[in-house]
Amino acid sequence: MIDKQKLINRFISYVTVDTESDPESNTTPSTAKQWDLANALVEELKEIGMQDVTIDENAYIMATLPSNIDKEVPTIGFISHFDTTPDFTGKDVNPQIIENYSGQDIVLNEKENIILSPNDFEDLLLYKGQTLITTDGTTLLGADDKAGIAEIISAMEYLIKNPEIPHGKIRVGFTPDEEIGRGAHKFDVSKFGADWAYTMDGSQIGELEYENFNAAGAVVTVKGKIVHPGYAKGKMVNSMYIATDYINSLPRLETPEHTEDRQGFFHLYSIKGEVDSTKLQYIIRDHDREQFEARKEMMLKLASELNSQFEKEIITVEIKDQYFNMREKIEPVMHIVDIAEEAMKEAGITPLIKPIRGGTDGSQLSFMGLPCPNIFAGGHNFHGRYEYIPVESMQKAIEVIVKISKLVATK
Structure with missing residues (x-):
């Protein structure tokens, strides 16, 4: 469905740009270097054929994929953030690609004896035989949430190249400063204009979350x-x-x-x-x-x-x-969770519906009038040197986005 190498190249082009946010800053974005990736994303959205591509004075990016069907259906959105956490350095990220993962220890950094081991991280064993992208042990990876951005852009590109797949109007949004709790603070819900949206900001494949701290x-x-x-x-x-x-x-x-x-x-x-x-x-x-x-x-x-x-x-x-806990805003419109669950099942994924022990842009956006459950982006061990992501999980996330878009258009 999605070219694997192109997806890898896209993701790596994002994570090698330092976008660490700063909680001590009063500007938006909190660091000037976030503009580097933000401006590049604007150009990429235009290149793949998205319409109404905008970036405002605070680096909030929005774009539209127009409907390709005759009937009126809800406008949906997909949202991710491009900053990385200040908890661990995101400077000079040097991704490693592990093909056909064996299930054994992965040496991230031989010199410093930094090992990514299934003895410490059992989830690794879920991905035997798959392609993993890891750090070199000295930085985080940035899959949180550059994986989500790669998946959204790849899904939009796929829909543009395959116009026979029916979909209504789709809006995408990329935000700064989510990692310091400000990702939705200056998000213009009215301008975004979606009936509901999904943040692609979860972890393990299958995660579907609509309640948080x-x-x-x-x-x-x-x-x-x-x-x-x-x-x-x-x-x-x-x-x-x-x-x-x-x-x-x-x-x-x-x-x-x-x-x-x-x-x-x-x-x-x-x-x-x-x-x-x-x-x-x-x-x-x-x-x-x-x-x-x-x-x-x-x-x-x-x-x-x-x-x-x-x-x-x-x-x-x-x-x-x-x-606040977005559950109280999602429960009155639970069909939006049901659609995501159905899309996952169609993609051969077992949904893992559980509470988020944290927060996403979606929790704030839900209280701002944009109900916004959270869907897996595929990464593990966020915010540190042991972060990794299976490429196959990213491919499945793209498939889920495409299937959600089709389900909304055909129900």
């Missing part, structure tokens, strides 16, 4: 008092000790490393401290809205309890909601 970020600031340590008795207040009390007072087993499925957590991801001041940065996650609100309240209450031990307030907690 409710999410918030929290900054806990502890103010201390610095005096000379030789004369500190009764005077010094060491903010780092108080911050440690705060950390240890939250449920220790409700952290990412101890939770799974729909279990929520508190995740402390940054500590910066001195005697005079310590800052803790958390993310708060829970699929259940009531439990999510209870988690936020717990953090505020804990600060209040610790503050009561001092003459003045020394702990402050600032909490900002980031996104």
Whole structure:
């Protein structure tokens, strides 16, 4: 269906462009280098024959594949993001291609003894005999979510070259800064003009997701008092000790490393401290809205309890909601999930319907009026040196996009 080598070449041309986003930046996109790939994608969309190709001042890309049928059917969309996470470097990505994978260890970097092993990552064994694209062990790969972009563009190109396949109007959108939680912030849903869309931003082949975490970020600031340590008795207040009390007072087993499925957590991801001041940065996650609100309240209450031990307030907690569980917006239009499920089955794929332990652009877009379930892009071990993707999974994702387009047009 899709030329394998052309797909590999397309994907590699994307991942070798550094598009790491920056949470400390206030611009959109958050890094100027994201423009490098964004501008190239605009030209590629024009080259394959897409219509109404636009890029705005914030690097949001949209394009149209016009309907090729006479009847009125819903306009659907497919969306992916072109930034990569700041969690691990995406500079100088050097992909390795492993053909006919044997099921054995893969040496990513012999010099540094970095091994991608099924002993650590059992999912590798699902792909024996397939073609894998891996890192060289020193960077991430960028399949999250450049695989999604490659799949969407390849699917659109296939539909253009095969006009006998019926489809309605299709819109595609590519966004910056998804990895820092801003991918949908400046997405113009009205301009996009779709009845619903799908983000191609999942992992393992078959994944189909329409519920995700409710999410918030929290900054806990502890103010201390610095005096000379030789004369500190009764005077010094060491903010780092108080911050440690705060950390240890939250449920220790409700952290990412101890939770799974729909279990929520508190995740402390940054500590910066001195005697005079310590800052803790958390993310708060829970699929259940009531439990999510209870988690936020717990953090505020804990600060209040610790503050009561001092003459003045020394702990402050600032909490900002980031996104919410899209399930409440998808359930009233569950036919859009049913269509994706049917498309997967037609492609010979067993759908894996499960909650996302994270978020996508789709969760925010759903609350902005664009219902947007998430479909697999095929990669594994995102955000690190052990990231890989089977090319065959990418081919299947393209097939699913084509089949969804046809199903919407013919139902």
